[in-house]
Amino acid sequence: MAVRSGRSAIERGDRRFALLAATPAALTIAALFVYPLGYAVVLSLYELNDKRPAATRVVGLANYLQLLGDEKFLASLARTGVFCLFTVFGGVALAVGLGVLLNQPFRGRLAARVLLLVPWAVPPVVNGIMWKLVFDGSYGVANSVLMTLGIVDHRVQWLAVPDLTMGVLVFAELWKLTPFLTLMVIASLQSIPASMYRAASIDGAGSWQRFWRMTVPNLRGTIMFLLIVQSMWSIKVFDSIYVLTGGSGGPAGATTTVNFLAYLTTFSYLDRGYGAAMSIAIMVLVAVVTAFWVLVLGRRGKEASR
Amino acid sequence: MPAPHRTLTRRALMGGGLVLGGATLAGCVSPSGSSDTASSGALEATGDAGGEISILDDNTNSVFKNGLIDTFQEQTGITVKNYEMANFNDLHDRFATMFAGEDSSYDVIMTWAGWSAEFGQAGWLQEISQDALPSDVIRPALDAVSWDGKVYGLPKFASVQTMFWNKEHFERAGLDPDAGPQSWEEFVAAAKKLTTDGRYGYTCDMGNPAGAYQNFLRTMLLCGGELYDSDWTPQLDSEAGVEAMSKLVELFRVHKAMDPASLQITNASDLVEVFAQGNTSIVFNWPFQWSVATQKGAKTSAETVGNGLLPGVNVRSASIDGSEGYAISRFSENKAAAMKWLEFASSATSQTEIVQQEGWFPVSQEILQDPATLEALPVVETYQKSTEYVTKRYGTPWSNELDQLLSVHVNRAMNGKEEPQEAMTAAQQELEPIVEKYLG
Numbered sequence: 001m002a003v004r005s006g007r008s009a010i011e012r013g014d015r016r017f018a019l020l021a022a023t024p025a026a027l028t029i030a031a032l033f034v035y036p037l038g039y040a041v042v043l044s045l046y047e048l049n050d051k052r053p054a055a056t057r058v059v060g061l062a063n064y065l066q067l068l069g070d071e072k073f074l075a076s077l078a079r080t081g082v083f084c085l086f087t088v089f090g091g092v093a094l095a096v097g098l099g100v101l102l103n104q105p106f107r108g109r110l111a112a113r114v115l116l117l118v119p120w121a122v123p124p125v126v127n128g129i130m131w132k133l134v135f136d137g138s139y140g141v142a143n144s145v146l147m148t149l150g151i152v153d154h155r156v157q158w159l160a161v162p163d164l165t166m167g168v169l170v171f172a173e174l175w176k177l178t179p180f181l182t183l184m185v186i187a188s189l190q191s192i193p194a195s196m197y198r199a200a201s202i203d204g205a206g207s208w209q210r211f212w213r214m215t216v217p218n219l220r221g222t223i224m225f226l227l228i229v230q231s232m233w234s235i236k237v238f239d240s241i242y243v244l245t246g247g248s249g250g251p252a253g254a255t256t257t258v259n260f261l262a263y264l265t266t267f268s269y270l271d272r273g274y275g276a277a278m279s280i281a282i283m284v285l286v287a288v289v290t291a292f293w294v295l296v297l298g299r300r301g302k303e304a305s306r
Numbered sequence: 307m308p309a310p311h312r313t314l315t316r317r318a319l320m321g322g323g324l325v326l327g328g329a330t331l332a333g334c335v336s337p338s339g340s341s342d343t344a345s346s347g348a349l350e351a352t353g354d355a356g357g358e359i360s361i362l363d364d365n366t367n368s369v370f371k372n373g374l375i376d377t378f379q380e381q382t383g384i385t386v387k388n389y390e391m392a393n394f395n396d397l398h399d400r401f402a403t404m405f406a407g408e409d410s411s412y413d414v415i416m417t418w419a420g421w422s423a424e425f426g427q428a429g430w431l432q433e434i435s436q437d438a439l440p441s442d443v444i445r446p447a448l449d450a451v452s453w454d455g456k457v458y459g460l461p462k463f464a465s466v467q468t469m470f471w472n473k474e475h476f477e478r479a480g481l482d483p484d485a486g487p488q489s490w491e492e493f494v495a496a497a498k499k500l501t502t503d504g505r506y507g508y509t510c511d512m513g514n515p516a517g518a519y520q521n522f523l524r525t526m527l528l529c530g531g532e533l534y535d536s537d538w539t540p541q542l543d544s545e546a547g548v549e550a551m552s553k554l555v556e557l558f559r560v561h562k563a564m565d566p567a568s569l570q571i572t573n574a575s576d577l578v579e580v581f582a583q584g585n586t587s588i589v590f591n592w593p594f595q596w597s598v599a600t601q602k603g604a605k606t607s608a609e610t611v612g613n614g615l616l617p618g619v620n621v622r623s624a625s626i627d628g629s630e631g632y633a634i635s636r637f638s639e640n641k642a643a644a645m646k647w648l649e650f651a652s653s654a655t656s657q658t659e660i661v662q663q664e665g666w667f668p669v670s671q672e673i674l675q676d677p678a679t680l681e682a683l684p685v686v687e688t689y690q691k692s693t694e695y696v697t698k699r700y701g702t703p704w705s706n707e708l709d710q711l712l713s714v715h716v717n718r719a720m721n722g723k724e725e726p727q728e729a730m731t732a733a734q735q736e737l738e739p740i741v742e743k744y745l746g
Binding site for chain 2: 050051052053136137138155157159160161162246247248250251252253264268269270272
């Protein structure tokens with residue numbers, strides 16, 4: 001009995017110490033995350049447009065209901081979907097391909113891996129400025145190269161035509177994010193025992209079979225992680241759009257994704273209540289997409305391991 | 307009976323956190339508006355003022371940093387603690403964030419018609435009493451700092467768009483270099499003739515929402531239209547509105563006399579360079595085009611740059627206003643000293659520098675009438691002529707929403723995705739509820 005109470009005292013002491021040790025971190029998180037998030041939730045329940053201060057009032061969930069019928073929001077959601085389609089699936093597929101390639105022994109592999117990291121090391125704003133200059137309609141090097149190669153016969157206005165600008169945006173994002181994704185794939189590939197591949201080869205498995213039946217299943221966890229983070233980043237994309245389009249989300253709203261629309265609504269139109277509702281909706285969307293990937297890939301992983 | 311042993315469970319901790327968080331939010335969040343600590347009455351002129359001020363300006367005028375701040379400090383004894391210049395395109399959001407947080411870091415901010423209306427209506431700018439306005443200020447320039455009958459600042463320079471042309475290009479194309487096009491028809495004919503040698507006759511800057519709005523509005527005024535009627539009902543789908551859109555589309559798609567890069571150029575500073583480097587023959591631009599086109603390094607000079615009124619479609623001419631000014635933050639704790647800065651910026655001392663060093667039009671009556679001004683800035687003559695014609699900007703609290711929605715339809719029309727009538731009808735339908743929301 002004495003031993004039990006002694007243990008309890010020790011446990012209580014440990015618990016107190018743990019709480020004490022965690023307090024600074026908890027307070028920091030509360031200040032930097034919980035408070036702004038709570039503030040955003042409160043704002044989203046208000047009609048609050050700074051240019052109409054007299055009209056400020058609590059509207060409950062009206063802002064959220066408005067979102068459901070807001071054509072601009074729904075259009076931006078569709079645009080975000082298209083953007084994600086290319087950057088999430090394209091980015092992860094590209095990363096797996098590059099990862100497998102860079103996992104093969106060849107001369108200059110180390111240099112290639114180091115070079116791969118360069119785009120990831122470039123600050124996002126610099127990345128945006130770089131591609132803006134490259135795709136400038138008048139002086140950009142993209143046009144010069146394409147014209148020299150005879151692919152186009154006139155200067156293409158990459159950032160003035162809606163579809164082309166979305167293409168440039170996808171390209172700039174893939175350039176920025178693929179190195180990180182590839183790095184994760186390479187790290188994961190290195191944990192697959194080489195003996196498995198050797199055994200498979202002895203059993204007569206070809207390259208494709210080894211890739212589909214060994215590499216991909218062993219990368220499942222990594223791929224799920226990459227799909228989750230890339231989905232989150234793609235839904236929340238902002239900096240590249242801001243720099244490439246001069247803060248407009250144009251041309252013709254072609255690059256106004258949900259996150260950018262929330263920014264425009266909050267900071268350009270000063271409609272802080274509705275903007276906050278959009279931001280919360282985006283947060284929910286990110287959570288739903290994350291849960292989707294965990295459920296889909298997690299379940300398949302369990303089925304495969306049975 | 308032993309006292310029940312109470313342990314700190316995770317659920318209890320979370321519950322406590324929620325209660326604490328809710329209480330904190332309830333205590334701290336006040337989305338319903340700003341505090342009443344800032345004074346709300348109109349600011350009167352002051353005699354002596356001391357202390358120090360901080361100013362957040364755009365990067366249009368470097369004359370302040372290059373000497374005028376020193377002069378101001380000597381004249382008034384007020385210290386300019388911080389003078390910061392920032393890119394115009396970044397300022398709006400910065401101001402909005404600053405004001406929403408009731409930040410008093412900056413006493414004076416740069417403004418123009420749209421922001422004066424927007425931030426003025428939000429109650430973020432200090433209203434200035436009519437009695438406090440210096441007698442020397444040109445009254446129409448006050449539009450840049452006014453909204454709904456209230457004045458929120460003082461102008462620092464006046465600006466209207468005029469036409470600039472490259473006389474060498476005109477001569478080579480067989481056009482009279484000394485007489486610019488007098489009508490839209492003549493302008494289109496000239497621009498077509500000047501589109502040669504891989505260069506376009508005309509270039510503009512409609513690559514961002516504000517640019518699209520300005521270029522459309524200017525053409526609409528040149529068609530003899532008005533953006534709103536006397537009741538603020540939008541007129542985008544009026545005859546003049548549709549005609550304006552058609553004229554721009556024709557210039558681009560039918561006559562092919564407008565540089566396609568026009569849809570990508572996002573500000574006047576870039577357009578200025580395109581002209582000054584001889585890469586286009588005609589631009590409709592702000593007065594500082596003259597000073598850039600005649601400075602060292604430019605491929606144009608005072609002898610080769612022509613300047614005149616914008617060519618009208620249904621009227622002889624019209625133009626848009628781009629005047630800028632300074633306003634005082636409502637949250638400033640140094641309003642009297644800030645007012646001294648506003649007065650200084652619109653005074654003859656500052657205006658002389660702005661005109662002669664940077665090529666903007668003066669807001670001081672004395673400087674406008676000074677023969678030295680015309681000598682330093684020949685385009686002032688065109689400015690004086692332009693006062694006979696309509697010059698508007700329609701700065702409103704909904705300017706950003708309008709710029710954004712209009713730019714979508716202007717771009718679609720220019721790219722052939724919408725017919726001009728269709729584009730203007732759609733823009734009108736989108737704008738009406740917005741205006742109703744703010745004025746209704």
